[in-house]
Amino acid sequence: MARLIYILNGPNLNLLGQREPEVYGHTTLADVEQACAALGAELVLKLRFLQSNHEGQIVDWVQEARGTAAGIIINPAALTHTSVAILDALNAFDGPVIELHISQVHKREAFRHHSYVSQRADAVMAGFGTHGYELALRQMAHLLV
Numbered sequence: 001m002a003r004l005i006y007i008l009n010g011p012n013l014n015l016l017g018q019r020e021p022e023v024y025g026h027t028t029l030a031d032v033e034q035a036c037a038a039l040g041a042e043l044v045l046k047l048r049f050l051q052s053n054h055e056g057q058i059v060d061w062v063q064e065a066r067g068t069a070a071g072i073i074i075n076p077a078a079l080t081h082t083s084v085a086i087l088d089a090l091n092a093f094d095g096p097v098i099e100l101h102i103s104q105v106h107k108r109e110a111f112r113h114h115s116y117v118s119q120r121a122d123a124v125m126a127g128f129g130t131h132g133y134e135l136a137l138r139q140m141a142h143l144l145v
């Protein structure tokens, strides 16, 4: 049976491909979702691909993933740098967690260099562009073998 993977996206990622293409590229979040869906089928993984601008909603989805999902890929966006609540929720999840950033956050402003989520993440990716989502999915499949 296909295992379920949550792919969670934080605030403003709904604007992907519409603003700041020099930082985040031209690909939209819908394009990313489509590419993940195709790869998920190949890897025999079922996906729940979600985006919210609200911290509590992301906490709710992480809690929902407990007991139902095998793994979580998360781009918490700006909440990466502020949210103890998301860290706490992830700490209550048992499976692998991959933290993903489209941009290379360590080359950017100092406030983007610290991540609360990294305290829990089993792997952290930054700077692979939107292609990082597919790479993360492949790594998730590898971790679940």
Ligand code: CA2
Pocket (backbone or CB within 6 Å): 011, 012, 013, 015, 016, 017, 018, 019, 020, 024, 075, 076, 077, 078, 079, 080, 100, 101, 102, 103, 104, 105, 112
């Ligand atoms: O590089 C990433 O993926 C980030 O998680 C993106 C966040 C940023 O706060 C993190 O430091 C790094 C920002 C997401 C906002 O995305 C936009 C996309 C297009 C236009 C405006 C915002």
